[in-house]
Amino acid sequence: MAGLAVPVWLAEDDLGCIICQGLLDWPATLPCGHTFCRDCLKDLWGARGARRPWACPTCREGAGQQPQLRKNTLLQELADKYRRAARELGEDPAPGPSRAPAPGPRPPPHPARRQAAVQKSIPEVGQKLTELVEQLVDIVRSLQNQRRYTESGPDNELGILGTTFSSGVNLSLASPRLVTSNTSEGKMRDVLHDLEEIQEKLRENLTWKEASEEQIQVELPEAPSSSSCPLPNQSLPAPKRASRFAPWAINPTFDLQTLSCSLEVSKDCQIVTVSHHPQSYPRSCERFSTSQVLCSQAFSSGQQYWEVDTRHCSHWAVGVASWGMSRDRILGRTIDSCCVEWKGTNQLSAWHMVKETVLGSDRPGVVGIWLDLEEGKLAFYSVANQEKLLYECPVSASAPLHPAFWLYGLHPGNSLILKQVRE
Known part of the structure; x- marks a missing residue:
């Protein structure tokens, strides 16, 4: 007698791998109970010579030797059933980036459906996971610096990070090893190293998918004449954007006199990076004590425009300040500075006259700054296909x-x- 069939509603995320963000393919369950695609685990464990190469990407539980990866046949069967049901409904569950689609003939999807599929290939779970890893990295770093900054005032970086975390992060999500006060420095470095590896993998994955989405949206025709028309050429690059502010564009460079000892700049003074080790720059009363820097160019009249790529920084603020800004204060927290700020916790804010204005939760990848001293105004734009x-x-x-x-x-x-x- 056949068993009772109970309908169960599953979403793609329920049977997904957090590494490749696709449906599980040859699912392997680790001793801790978490499951991933076998090939995803092998790729992650072999990447960049991790210090704990066999740790679980979710809970960080490790093993003395590489565990034997066996197929979880129950999850494989569920994933296969989901794929078949999705195809019957005309959907196309997204495989992982390095995974080939399930075999079998498939009719060419309608262009509108292809666009919808690309949009679904960047699930919210991937964004949330990326943000959580960034926050966990911040927690570990703040614990490392706790002794150093205990005596500092509320305007220092740890104080601001602490305020951010207390309002936006549930510390119960972190492993007890991350929040225990007596965690050894060596273990904290290992945890931080592993978190940064996962963070980099997630960033690369999401950046790849976002680039694919933008390219396909540009290439898709608005209204195909028939279902048999050929698909657009996906190898064509997206058209370059011409800025309407180009006539007023300048090329500022970072000023080495103001550069904090926690930062370093490229030879052309166009890139500023958080250093892996404190720098021994010459002592100067013009140098910031916190991780800030000014540009050498100063403006007291006219109209100027410049752009800043923020995609490689998880926490940042960009804006303007006078040369006389106090070197131990924070950008936007003085009356002679103004900025927009991404806190890394889904919040974009503006600071003007020591007052914060929350702008929303969308993170701009490139920020354009328009300084019009003829009319006495400063404007910040999110730069993509056009300035917003x-x-x-x-x-x-x-x-x-x-x-x-x-x-x-x-x-x-x-x-x-x-x-x-x-x-």
Whole structure:
């Protein structure tokens, strides 16, 4: 007698691998109970010579030797049933980036469906996981620096990070090893190293998918004449964007006198990066004590425009400040500075006259800054296919203004890039 068939509603995420963000393919369950694609685990464990190469990507539980990976036949059967049911409904469950689609003939999808499939290939779970890993990295770094900054005031970086975490992070999600006060420095370095590896994998994966989505959206025809028309050529690059601010574009460079000892700049002074080790720059009263830097160029009249690529920095602020800004204060927290700030916790804010204005939860990949001292205003734009206004405020030219930057959180390798504006 056949068993009772109970309908169960499953989403693609329920049978997904958090590494490749596709349906499980040859699912392997680790001793801790978490399951991933076998090939994804092998690729992750073999990447960059991890210190604990056989740790679980989710809970970080490790093993003395590589565990034997066996197929979880129950999950494999569920994933196969989901694929078949999705195809019958006309859907196309997304495989992982390095995984080939399930065999069998498939009719060419309608262009609108292809676009919808690309949009679903960047699931919310991937974004949330990326943000959580960034926050966990911050927690570990703040614990490492706790003794150093215990005596510091509320405006230092740890104080601001602590405020951010207390309002936006559930510390119960972190492993007890991350929040135990007596965790050894060596173990904390290992945990931090592993988290940064996962963070880099996630960033590369999401960046790849976002680039694919933008390319297909540009290439898809609006209304095909028939279902048999050929698919557009996906090898064509997306058209370059010409900025409407190009006539006023400048090419600022970072000023080495103001550069914090926790930062370093490229030879052309176009990239500023959080250093892996404190730098021994010459002592100067012009140097910031926190991870900030100004540009050498100063503006007291006219109209100027520049762009900053923020995609390689998890926590940042960009704006303007006078040369006289106190070197132990934070950008936006003084009356002679103004900025927009991404806190890394799904919040974009603007700071003007020591007052914060929350702008939303969308993170701009490139920020354009328009300084119009003829009309006395400063505007920030999110730059993609066109400029989208984020925030505008009045400014005074009583003192020359410099482009100003803050890379907080002190993640080694985080960087801000001064972009060349296309004409």
